Amino acid sequence: MTYQFDFTALLPYWRDFAEGVWLTLQLSAWSTLFGFIGGTLCAIARADGAPWLRRLVGGYVEVIRNTPLLVQIFLIYFGIAVLGIHLSANLAAVVALVVNITAYTCEIMRAGIESVHKAQIEAADCLGLSRWQTYRHVILRPAVERVYPALTSQYVLLMLASSITSQISAEELTAVTGRIQSDTFRSFETYIVTALLYLLLSFVVRGAFWAFGMLIFPRKRRLGTSL
Template identity: 75%
Template sequence: MTYQFDFAALLPYWPEFVHGLWLTLQLSAMATVLGFIVGTLCAIGRADGPPAVKWAVAAYVEVIRNTPLLVQIFLVYFGIATLGFRIGANTAAVAALVVNVGAYTCEIVRAGLESVHKAQLEAADCLGLSRVQTYWHVVLRPAVERVYPALTSQYVLLMLASSITSQISAEELTAVANRVQSDTFRSFETYIVVGLLYLLLSFVVRIAFWLVGLGVFVRRRKLGTAL
């Protein structure tokens, strides 16, 4: 038995693939920005907060890191509806992705915070820097710079994991692929195309983070190691 490939059957659906690609990028970008903010705040709270905050952040991180992303998406999507609030699938997808990646970002950034030597904090005190200035110039920026490659990898994985949001009808790339293959009965060709598109997205996202690293981290720009 020989299988005859027919990619021509997918050509009429290229606008839908482009739309799914664009939505995947939008979901990933929003989840990355918000997840970084949530994760950084949690990392600061866990590293230098009161005991109650440290315990709450630790519980949040452990729960999220030890449960499947799909379950978290279902809890957000159906849980909010159960409480009487109606939100769209895309909004629920972003919220679930933020909750998920925030926990991983917290641990990555916390590792960077712990890498800052105490002598640097003492030097900041001697210079008379305020607590906010110390955190921004002496702790946070160097810490994020050190863990930037790990953050980049995590956010690329986030972009790939966004495919799971198709289970709640978010019209991203995988959801489009599911609909196209059901219409054309060309599952193999459809998922080959989608796999290549995700591969292309991964390269685009990595290049984008590399450019951000060059712009934000001067030392990395001089060394040519933005990732």
């Protein structure tokens, strides 16, 4: 083997790597936030909505979960443009990721909602709580706590899947990597650095979710559990 590694060629591009990492985190954060809100509302609709609404949300979930994310990104980025609505690459990336992760969050949250014992819901009804108050005070908090590890794993996968948005020129880490390797011709070194950065991002995101879980779920602090 005569190949000579030369990572020094990448040093002038550290700022580009940093910008790619920052945009990856931004895409992931916004997609996680809106995906969780949308997924929770969809889960409530599937669990407690009108029959037509349950069928509509169920159809949406099946379509999204059984088509590739890349195809969804292309449909949103290029399809909306055909209708005369032009989105920037970054905005289209967020929209596509939200549409995708909402479907997965819906099924995870639906499992959490269905895990809440019926007696607790009946007790809330006896206390005269409205349906919204029952969901807010009785159902959602324990539901989220029970599926929190699954949500965390799904959102870490979302962060990694954001690399696909490089196909529509969103300047996240993978897109930056492609540009750097074409400039330096050090493909092996460039992608090694990128793999290590994604590994670091995964640990950072998991750590952030662990800290957030410890903050909002006091029982986890008492038991000393992580995710």
